[in-house]
Amino acid sequence: MKITAIETLHLARGITVHAGPVQWLWVRIHTDSGLVGLGETYPDPLTEKAVIHQRLAPVLLGKDARRIDRLWADMFEAIAYSGWAGAELRAISAIDIALWDLAGKAVNRPVYQLLGGASRDSIRTYNTCYDDFSFLSQPLELAESLYASGIRAMKIWPFDPIAKETRGQYITADQLRKGAEPLRLIKERFGDRMQVAMEFHGYWNLTCAQQIARYLEPLEPMWLEEMLPQDNLAAYRELGQSTRLPLCLSERLMTRWQFRELMENRAARFIMPDICWTGGISEAKKIATMAETHYLPVCPHNCGGPILHYASAHLAANIPNLFICESVRKHYLDEYVGIVPDTLAARDGELPLPPGPGLGVELSPEVFARPDIKIEVSRA
Numbered sequence: 001m002k003i004t005a006i007e008t009l010h011l012a013r014g015i016t017v018h019a020g021p022v023q024w025l026w027v028r029i030h031t032d033s034g035l036v037g038l039g040e041t042y043p044d045p046l047t048e049k050a051v052i053h054q055r056l057a058p059v060l061l062g063k064d065a066r067r068i069d070r071l072w073a074d075m076f077e078a079i080a081y082s083g084w085a086g087a088e089l090r091a092i093s094a095i096d097i098a099l100w101d102l103a104g105k106a107v108n109r110p111v112y113q114l115l116g117g118a119s120r121d122s123i124r125t126y127n128t129c130y131d132d133f134s135f136l137s138q139p140l141e142l143a144e145s146l147y148a149s150g151i152r153a154m155k156i157w158p159f160d161p162i163a164k165e166t167r168g169q170y171i172t173a174d175q176l177r178k179g180a181e182p183l184r185l186i187k188e189r190f191g192d193r194m195q196v197a198m199e200f201h202g203y204w205n206l207t208c209a210q211q212i213a214r215y216l217e218p219l220e221p222m223w224l225e226e227m228l229p230q231d232n233l234a235a236y237r238e239l240g241q242s243t244r245l246p247l248c249l250s251e252r253l254m255t256r257w258q259f260r261e262l263m264e265n266r267a268a269r270f271i272m273p274d275i276c277w278t279g280g281i282s283e284a285k286k287i288a289t290m291a292e293t294h295y296l297p298v299c300p301h302n303c304g305g306p307i308l309h310y311a312s313a314h315l316a317a318n319i320p321n322l323f324i325c326e327s328v329r330k331h332y333l334d335e336y337v338g339i340v341p342d343t344l345a346a347r348d349g350e351l352p353l354p355p356g357p358g359l360g361v362e363l364s365p366e367v368f369a370r371p372d373i374k375i376e377v378s379r380a
């Protein structure tokens with residue numbers, strides 16, 4: 001199954017999602033078998049596709065698409081001198097996803113079967129709250145509507161507006177109360193029936209993070225995510241040792257090597273790789289297995305496009321040490337519609353096992369008919 005062409009596709013106008021316009025980059029790997037593999041990354045199609053066509057295509061064209069680990073190592077070597085934890089690794093991630101899609105299609109099996117089979121019949125998911133109800137002004141309406149749809153865990157980031165006011169360098173008693181208020185209200189109404197993960201997007205310094213963590217302890221959030229930037233994992237260990245709440249990180253750590261450092265520092269209790277950023281399905285599987293050796297659970301970061309959503313579901317179906325998989329209700333009910341034929345929506349708080357063969361998803365014909373679609377092809 002030789003690779004004959006590598007095609008990239010993106011929509012110049014982007015797609016308007018919760019946070020504004022986003023541009024997903026899709027990659028299609030063509031082979032002499034006639035099979036085509038589909039991958040995805042985000043959020044900078046222009047830089048990612050430059051890496052794919054200029055740096056990775058020469059490594060891949062003419063090679064056997066089934067040699068996934070070898071091709072990954074060759075791609076990683078090809079970008080070794082250009083700094084790997086950016087567009088280079090996002091490009092590798094997209095290619096790796098497409099290679100797994102091809103591998104599944106070649107043997108007519110879903111990807112999770114190739115990873116070792118399903119460890120569960122459906123996938124527990126939590127909702128990252130880009131919903132129409134605001135978690136700042138309508139936390140109870142939001143939690144009620146999630147609860148009604150069977151979802152029992154949610155993620156919110158009410159401290160972000162405060163961090164923007166103080167640049168994360170100090171926090172007052174009033175601000176602590178204000179930031180904790182949505183969590184307090186939800187816990188008061190729902191108790192243990194709704195788990196709430198608190199996301200901080202790396203905005204705080206260590207001193208503030210320790211103050212916030214202490215303040216939130218009685219409210220028992222599910223985890224504290226990315227309280228600090230990710231460049232100093234020893235500081236994370238200090239944060240972890242100063243609170244009894246579990247830390248979660250991070251979609252901004254890249255490859256098995258950065259996650260190794262995270263785990264060896266005992267800095268997190270939940271491990272959160274993003275397949276489209278950290279190196280693809282191959283790398284996320286390796287990170288999950290490494291987490292298993294530290295007795296740590298994995299929660300795949302899944303807040304991007306529809307192909308990431310499917311790839312995350314395959315990984316989450318397979319890994320024995322899954323804690324819970326992220327999903328965004330607004331994505332699968334609304335924003336993925338028209339991009340893929342089936343958005344793999346959660347039912348009763350669970351994602352179904354994705355179908356096969358391969359990832360079990362293709363871009364819808366209307367995507368190819370859009371006037372703003374940008375397609376480039378590298379051929380052997």
Ligand SMILES: [Mg+2]
Pocket residue numbers: 199201225226251
């Ligand atoms: Mg996050």
